[in-house]
Amino acid sequence: MSDITHDHHDHRPSGWKRWAYSTNHKDIGTMYLVLSMVAAIIGGAASILMRAELHEPGIQFITDPQFYNVLVTAHGFIMVFFVVMPALIGGFGNWFIPLMIGTPDMAFPRMNNVSFWLVAAALILLVIAGFIDGGAGTGWTVYPPLSSADYHPGMAVDFGILALHLAGASSILGAINFITTIINMRAPGMTFHRMPLFIWAMLLTAFLLLLAIPVLAGALTMLLTDRNFGTAFFAPDGGGDPVLWQHLFWFFGHPEVYIMILPAFGIISEIVSTFSKKPIFGYLGMAYAMTSIGVVGFVVWAHHMYTMGFNVETRAYFTLATMVIAVPTGIKIFSWLATMWGGSIKFDTPMLYSMGFIFLFVVGGVTGVTLANAGVDMAFHDTYFVVAHFHYVLSISALFSMYAGFYYWLGKMSGKRYPEWLGRLQFWVTFVGVNLLFFPQHFAGMAGMPRRIIDYPDAYAGWNMVSSWGAYVSAVGGILFFVVLYKTLTSNVKADANEWGVGATTLEWTVDSPAPFHTHEVTPNVAPEPAE
Amino acid sequence: MKKNSNLLSKIYQKFSSLVSLSVASICLLWTQVSHAAEPTPWQWYFQSPATPVMEQIIEFHNLMFFVEVGIVLLVLGLMVYIVVKFNSKANPEPTKTTHNTALEVLWTVIPIVILIVFAVPSMKLLFFMEKAQNPEMTLKVTGNQWYWSYQYPDNGNFEFDSNIIPDEDIKPGQRRLLEVDNQVVLPVNTEIKVLLTARDVMHNWAVPAFGIKMDTIPGRINETWVKVTKIGTYYGQCSELCGVAHSRMPIAVKVVSKEDFKKWLKKAKSEFASSDDNEVLKLAQFKKSK
Numbered sequence: 001m002s003d004i005t006h007d008h009h010d011h012r013p014s015g016w017k018r019w020a021y022s023t024n025h026k027d028i029g030t031m032y033l034v035l036s037m038v039a040a041i042i043g044g045a046a047s048i049l050m051r052a053e054l055h056e057p058g059i060q061f062i063t064d065p066q067f068y069n070v071l072v073t074a075h076g077f078i079m080v081f082f083v084v085m086p087a088l089i090g091g092f093g094n095w096f097i098p099l100m101i102g103t104p105d106m107a108f109p110r111m112n113n114v115s116f117w118l119v120a121a122a123l124i125l126l127v128i129a130g131f132i133d134g135g136a137g138t139g140w141t142v143y144p145p146l147s148s149a150d151y152h153p154g155m156a157v158d159f160g161i162l163a164l165h166l167a168g169a170s171s172i173l174g175a176i177n178f179i180t181t182i183i184n185m186r187a188p189g190m191t192f193h194r195m196p197l198f199i200w201a202m203l204l205t206a207f208l209l210l211l212a213i214p215v216l217a218g219a220l221t222m223l224l225t226d227r228n229f230g231t232a233f234f235a236p237d238g239g240g241d242p243v244l245w246q247h248l249f250w251f252f253g254h255p256e257v258y259i260m261i262l263p264a265f266g267i268i269s270e271i272v273s274t275f276s277k278k279p280i281f282g283y284l285g286m287a288y289a290m291t292s293i294g295v296v297g298f299v300v301w302a303h304h305m306y307t308m309g310f311n312v313e314t315r316a317y318f319t320l321a322t323m324v325i326a327v328p329t330g331i332k333i334f335s336w337l338a339t340m341w342g343g344s345i346k347f348d349t350p351m352l353y354s355m356g357f358i359f360l361f362v363v364g365g366v367t368g369v370t371l372a373n374a375g376v377d378m379a380f381h382d383t384y385f386v387v388a389h390f391h392y393v394l395s396i397s398a399l400f401s402m403y404a405g406f407y408y409w410l411g412k413m414s415g416k417r418y419p420e421w422l423g424r425l426q427f428w429v430t431f432v433g434v435n436l437l438f439f440p441q442h443f444a445g446m447a448g449m450p451r452r453i454i455d456y457p458d459a460y461a462g463w464n465m466v467s468s469w470g471a472y473v474s475a476v477g478g479i480l481f482f483v484v485l486y487k488t489l490t491s492n493v494k495a496d497a498n499e500w501g502v503g504a505t506t507l508e509w510t511v512d513s514p515a516p517f518h519t520h521e522v523t524p525n526v527a528p529e530p531a532e
Numbered sequence: 533m534k535k536n537s538n539l540l541s542k543i544y545q546k547f548s549s550l551v552s553l554s555v556a557s558i559c560l561l562w563t564q565v566s567h568a569a570e571p572t573p574w575q576w577y578f579q580s581p582a583t584p585v586m587e588q589i590i591e592f593h594n595l596m597f598f599v600e601v602g603i604v605l606l607v608l609g610l611m612v613y614i615v616v617k618f619n620s621k622a623n624p625e626p627t628k629t630t631h632n633t634a635l636e637v638l639w640t641v642i643p644i645v646i647l648i649v650f651a652v653p654s655m656k657l658l659f660f661m662e663k664a665q666n667p668e669m670t671l672k673v674t675g676n677q678w679y680w681s682y683q684y685p686d687n688g689n690f691e692f693d694s695n696i697i698p699d700e701d702i703k704p705g706q707r708r709l710l711e712v713d714n715q716v717v718l719p720v721n722t723e724i725k726v727l728l729t730a731r732d733v734m735h736n737w738a739v740p741a742f743g744i745k746m747d748t749i750p751g752r753i754n755e756t757w758v759k760v761t762k763i764g765t766y767y768g769q770c771s772e773l774c775g776v777a778h779s780r781m782p783i784a785v786k787v788v789s790k791e792d793f794k795k796w797l798k799k800a801k802s803e804f805a806s807s808d809d810n811e812v813l814k815l816a817q818f819k820k821s822k
Contacts, residue, residue, distance in 0.1 A: 065778075065779070066776050069776070137776070143734060143773070146734065146773065150732075151677075151732065236749075236750045236751020240751075242749055242750065243752070276626060277626040278626050278627065280630070281629070281630050285636055307736060307745050307747050307771075308754075309746060309747060309749070309755070312658060316658055316659075319654060320651060323647045324647075330639060331640060333607060334635075337611070340611075340614045341618065341629075342618060342623070342626060343614075343623070343627075344623050344624055345618050345619050345623075346619070359608065359611065362603065362607045363604055366600035366604055367600070369647075369650070373596075373650070373654040373657075373658075375588075375589060375660075376654070376657070378585075378661070378743050379578065379586070379589050379590075379593070379740065381771065382771040442576075443576035446575075446576065446578055447576070447577070447579060448571050448579055448769075450779075451771075451773075453769070454779050455780075456709065457571060457707060457769075459570065462573055462574040
C-alpha cells in the first residue's frame with residue numbers, strides 16, 4: 001500500500017522513515033492492520049495445528065503436550081491482543097476516527113507512533129514466550145499456581161508478562177489519544193448525539209481500555225514479583241491466594257471482551273445503515289445500549305469463576321447482573337434489523353459480513369444467556385460448549401466485523417475497488433467454515449468434553465472431526481482473503497470517493513479515494529440540518 | 533429384590549442406549565432416555581443425569597433452550613424476510629423510518645420479561661445446589677499433578693490415589709482416557725458432602741452426570757455435595773488446565789448399594805493405609821519387631 005498518496009503533493013518523509021517515524025494517523029492505521037494480518041497468520045496457524053491434532057483421538061503429531069498448551073496460550077493471546085485489538089482499534093480506529101469526525105489527525109500524533117511500536121515489540125516478546133524454556137502453557141488466563149515459578153520455571157511466562165505489559169501500555173496510550181481526539185476535535189456541529197455510531201463505539205472502547213488495562217497491569221506485576229522476587233500474592237504457602245488472581249484477571253478480562261466487540265458494533269452499524277440507504281434505526285437507543293453494555297460489563301466479571309467456590313449469594317448476584325446485559329444487546333440486534341427493514345439493500349461483501357455478524361452474534365448471545373446462570377454453568381464450565389460460545393459471540397463475530405470493515409473501507413484506504421465476486425466467495429467459504437468449525441463444539445461440550453486437552457475420550461471423535469474440517473475450510477477463507485487483498489492492490493479499478501452511494505453519509509466519504517496523506521485541512525461543517 | 537432391580541435397570545440401560553442412539557439424532561430429544569454415564573459417539577446432548585441436581589440443571593436448561601432456539605429462529609426469519617423483501621431490486625425506494633417508540637419499548641420489555649422468567653428457576657436451582665440438607669458422609673477429593681486422591685474422613689480416614697490407566701494398558705471394552713486404577717466408590721441414595729482441595733496447582737473435579745464441577749485450589753477447601761440415585765459407574769475429567777498431563781487425569785466414580793459400600797469399606801480400610809497412622813513410626817516398629 002505504499003502508493004496510497006501517489007498523486008498528492010504533501011510534505012512527507014519517504015522510504016522506511018515514513019513508516020518508522022510516522023505520526024500520520026492513516027499510515028499508523030495501515031501499520032496496525034498489517035501487524036494484525038501478520039499476527040493472524042501466526043494465531044491462525046496455531047489454531048490449525050490444534051485442530052489437526054484434535055482431528056482424531058490419540059496423539060497425532062504433537063508429541064509434547066506442553067507444546068499443545070503453548071499453542072492454546074499463544075492462540076488466545078495473539079488473537080486477542082495482536083489480531084482483534086490492533087485491527088479494530090489501532091487499525092480502523094486510527095484510520096477513521098479523524099476522517100469521520102472531520103479533523104486532520106489524532107490529538108497526539110507522536111504518542112500514536114509510540115503506541116504502535118510498543119505493540120509491535122510486544123508481539124515479538126510474546127512469540128519468544130512461546131519458544132523459550134518450553135513455552136508458556138498456562139492458557140491466556142495465566143492462572144497461578146500453574147503460572148508460578150514452581151510449575152513454569154524458566155523465562156517463558158516472564159516474557160509473556162512483559163509482552164502483555166507492553167501491549168497494555170500501548171493500549172492505554174492509544175485510549176488516551178482516542179478519548180482526547182473524540183472529545184476535543186470533532187467538526188463544528190457534530191455534537192455527541194450526532195456522532196457516527198462507530199465514533200461512539202471507539203470512545204466507549206477507549207474508556208473501557210483506560211479503566212481495565214491498569215488492573216491487568218497490576219495483576220501482572222504481582223505475578224512477576226511472585227515469580228522472581230519472592231512475594232506471595234497468589235501463593236497459598238506464603239499467605240496469598242490464587243483466587244485473587246482470578247478476580248483481578250477477570251476484572252480486566254470481562255471488559256476486555258467488550259473492548260473487542262464494541263468497535264465491531266460500531267462498524268456493523270455504519271455498514272448496515274450505508275447499505276440499507278437509511279439512517280440507523282433508534283440512534284440514541286443504540287448509543288446508550290453500547291454505553292450500558294460498557295458500564296455493566298465492569299460488574300459481571302466473576303461469571304467466569306462460578307466453579308471457584310465462592311458463596312451462593314455472590315453467584316446469585318453475578319448471575320442476575322450478567323443476564324441484564326442481554327437487554328441492551330437485544331436492543332442492538334433488533335435496531336439493526338429495523339434499520340434494514342424498509343431499506344433498499346445491496347448485498348455486497350461488507351453487508352454480507354454484517355448480516356453474518358448479526359447471525360453469529362445472536363447464536364453466541366443466546367448461549368451466553370444460558371451460561372450466565374451459575375447453576376446451569378456447572379454443566380458447561382470449562383467444556384467445549386464455552387469454547388463454542390465465546391468463539392461465536394466474540395471471536396468470529398469480531399473477525400466478521402474486521403472483514404466487513406476491511407471490505408467497506410478498502411477502497412478508501414487503497415483507492416482500488418476489490419473484486420466483488422471474489423469478496424462474496426470469500427464470505428461464503430468463511431461463513432460455512434466457521435459454523436462447521438464451532439457449531440459441533442456445542443455438542444461435544446454438552447456431552448462433557450473439557451477444554452484445553454490434547455487428547456479426548458474416543459466418544460468425542462465425531463464432532464471433533466467435523467470441527468477440524470471446519471477449521472480447514474475457514475483457513476481456505478483466510479487464504480482467499482489474502483488473494484482478494486493482492487488482487488485489489490494490483491488492480492486498475494479505481495474506487496470512487498463515495499463508492500457506496502447515497503447511504504454512505506459519514507465524513508470519510510467526502511474525501512478522495514485513496515484518502516490523501518492529509519485530509520480535512522479545512523474543517524468540515526456538519527451543522528444540523530433543519531428539523532425533519 | 534435388589535438384584536432383580538439391578539438386572540432390570542441393566543436391561544433398561546441396554547435398551548435405552550439403543551433407543552437413544554437411534555432416536556436422539558433423528559428427533560429433538562430433551563428428555564433423556566439413555567442412562568449412559570459416559571459420553572457416547574455423536575452425542576449432542578447432556579449425559580443422562582444421575583443426581584437430583586443434574587436433573588434440575590437439565591430441566592432448567594431445557595426451558596432456556598426452547599426460548600433461545602426461538603429467538604435465533606426469529607432473527608434468522610426476519611433476516612430472510614429482509615433479504616427477500618428489501619433487496620434493492622424488490623424495494624428500490626428505502627423508507628425514512630428511524631423511530632418507532634412502541635417497537636423500541638417492546639423489544640426492551642419482552643427480553644426483560646423473558647429474563648425474569650429465567651431468573652426465578654435459576655435462583656431456585658442455584659440455592660438447591662448449594663448445600664446438602666443432611667449429609668450422611670464425607671468424601672475428600674485432592675487434586676494432584678496428575679491424579680486424584682480420595683479420602684474418607686468419617687469412615688476410617690483412609691486415603692488412596694486414583695491414577696489413569698495409560699493407553700497401552702487399556703483392555704478391550706475399557707474407555708481410553710476415562711479409566712482409572714482405583715475408582716472412588718460411593719453409596720447410592722446417600723447425601724454425601726464433598727470437600728475439595730489441591731496439593732500443587734488448580735484442578736477441577738467434574739462428573740457430568742452428577743452436575744458437579746468444582747475447582748480444587750491449593751490453600752482452600754471447597755465444598756459441594758452429591759446424591760447419586762442410580763447404581764453404576766460414572767466418568768469425568770479434570771476440568772481446569774493443570775499442566776502437561778491435564779488430559780490424563782480422569783475421574784471414575786463407582787456407585788454401589790449401601791450394603792456393597794459397607795463391604796467395600798472393610799476391604800478398602802485394610803487395603804489402603806489410613807492417613808492418620810504415622811507411616812514412619814509404623815515402619816520403625818516393623819523393623820524393631822523383626
